[in-house]
Amino acid sequence: MLPDLLVPLADQFQPFNLFRYITFRTGGATITALLIALIFGPDFIRWLKTHQAEGQPIRDDGPQSHLITKIGTPTMGGLLILIAFAVSTLLWMPLSNPYLWPVLMISLSFGAIGSIDDWMKLRKRSHNGMSARMKMLLQLVIAFFCHLDFHRIIARTASLWRCGSIFKGHAHHHGDVLCSLCDGGDGWRIKRG
Numbered sequence: 001m002l003p004d005l006l007v008p009l010a011d012q013f014q015p016f017n018l019f020r021y022i023t024f025r026t027g028g029a030t031i032t033a034l035l036i037a038l039i040f041g042p043d044f045i046r047w048l049k050t051h052q053a054e055g056q057p058i059r060d061d062g063p064q065s066h067l068i069t070k071i072g073t074p075t076m077g078g079l080l081i082l083i084a085f086a087v088s089t090l091l092w093m094p095l096s097n098p099y100l101w102p103v104l105m106i107s108l109s110f111g112a113i114g115s116i117d118d119w120m121k122l123r124k125r126s127h128n129g130m131s132a133r134m135k136m137l138l139q140l141v142i143a144f145f146c147h148l149d150f151h152r153i154i155a156r157t158a159s160l161w162r163c164g165s166i167f168k169g170h171a172h173h174h175g176d177v178l179c180s181l182c183d184g185g186d187g188w189r190i191k192r193g
Contacts, residue, residue, distance in 0.1 A: 002028075003094045029092035036084040048074035052122060075118040082111040098156075102149040109142045 003019040010016040018024045052074045086108060093100050117129035 001091055001093075001095055003092070004096065025092045029088040032088035032091060033084040036087060037080055040083075041080055044080050045074060045077065048076060052076075075122060076115055078111060078114055082108060098153045099150075102146045102153075105149075106142060106146050110139060113138050113142075 003025065006016040006019045010020075086104060089100070089104060113130070113135055117135065119129075121129040
């Protein structure tokens with residue numbers, strides 16, 4: 001968002017040109033996420049402790065020291081990391097970047113799965129939350145839709161390349177080569193008739 005707002009004003013104030021560079025934006029996003037976590041982290045953890053009196057359930061089959069040291073540890077701390085990541089990403093990345101939305105969708109969706117799993121553990125008062133099959137199924141569905149979105153972005157980018165003079169007249173040849181690489185020789189022969 002900041003690049004969208006400040007880069008057009010670079011003619012009036014030269015330091016706004018820095019927002020054009022990914023290295024500057026990466027540093028800014030990292031520092032922003034760190035500050036969010038450091039400033040809001042202690043209050044967030046206190047809030048989690050007040051709403052999770054007994055903390056996360058501890059597994060019996062783990063190290064015996066966990067039964068003593070991890071008692072009362074609140075769960076769902078990953079939400080703080082996700083919030084810091086999402087806010088800093090939205091703040092420092094151009095909103096027109098097509099990769100922004102699928103990456104945020106993957107991150108926040110996987111974080112939602114983890115939060116639901118933690119919530120189920122707290123509700124059941126057991127270390128068994130969401131089943132592994134359900135987590136895997138949800139992650140595969142999310143990954144599939146994000147894959148489609150990435151494929152759409154790449155196809156749009158590739159279609160821009162095809163308009164260039166390099167690919168004119170060579171599209172059929174590239175199709176044959178790809179068919180040959182993917183299917184072996186028989187795929188190429190079937191295509192050629």
